[in-house]
Amino acid sequence: xxxxxxxxxxxxxxxxxxxxxxxxxxxxxxxxxxxxxxxxxxxxxxxxxxxxxxxxxxxxxxxxxxxxxxxxxxxxxxxxxxxxxxxxxxxxxxxxxxxxxxxxxxxxxxxxxxxxxxxxxxxxxxxxxxxxxxxxxxxxxxxxxxxxxxxxxxxxxxx
Numbered sequence: 001x002x003x004x005x006x007x008x009x010x011x012x013x014x015x016x017x018x019x020x021x022x023x024x025x026x027x028x029x030x031x032x033x034x035x036x037x038x039x040x041x042x043x044x045x046x047x048x049x050x051x052x053x054x055x056x057x058x059x060x061x062x063x064x065x066x067x068x069x070x071x072x073x074x075x076x077x078x079x080x081x082x083x084x085x086x087x088x089x090x091x092x093x094x095x096x097x098x099x100x101x102x103x104x105x106x107x108x109x110x111x112x113x114x115x116x117x118x119x120x121x122x123x124x125x126x127x128x129x130x131x132x133x134x135x136x137x138x139x140x141x142x143x144x145x146x147x148x149x150x151x152x153x154x155x156x157x158x159x
Contacts, residue, residue: 014041015036018150025048026064029054029088065095076113081141103146110142110150122154 017039018032029033029050036046054057065086070080074146079101083094114120114133123129130151 005059010042011045011049012043014152016042018049018053022053022058026067028061028064028089029059029060031064032059040088058083061137062095064089065091066097069095072102073109076109076116076140078110078137078140078142078146080143081139084141103143107146107149108140110137110140113137113140113142114150120154123151133141 007148014036018036021027021032021035033050037043038085050059064097068089068091069082070084072085079098086095086098092108118133123133131144133151134147137150142150
């Protein structure tokens with residue numbers, strides 16, 4: 001089908017598909033490019049359209065990162081996991097919205113995640129339970145110091 005179309009028609013088709021995807025949610029450039037390539041559309045035309053979209057402000061890795069970070073934080077994920085997921089989605093470096101959050105804030109978030117999942121009973125002498133909760137928080141993407149602080153907490157977190 002795509003071989004019989006002229007380049008202008010293909011470029012228009014790419015624009016339509018890309019706008020439809022962006023209307024649903026923010027995408028990183030890599031995500032959008034991958035989805036368009038899966039439709040077997042020409043790479044050179046995809047890049048041209050995506051460059052145009054970035055110039056127009058319709059596609060922004062920074063805006064995508066902002067939305068993505070907020071969603072993942074609200075879901076109880078830590079900075080390590082969020083940074084890793086952003087890298088997989090083509091966003092390199094640490095976005096401003098992520099860099100602005102201090103270690104104390106991340107530790108407080110780890111405490112809230114632990115409280116929501118396990119409660120805040122004292123587990124300092126219960127090594128199997130402490131290990132289980134530490135593994136959970138590690139998989140959620142919190143650092144060792146954040147996890148240590150969360151495991152030591154026995155009082156509900158004050159916001």
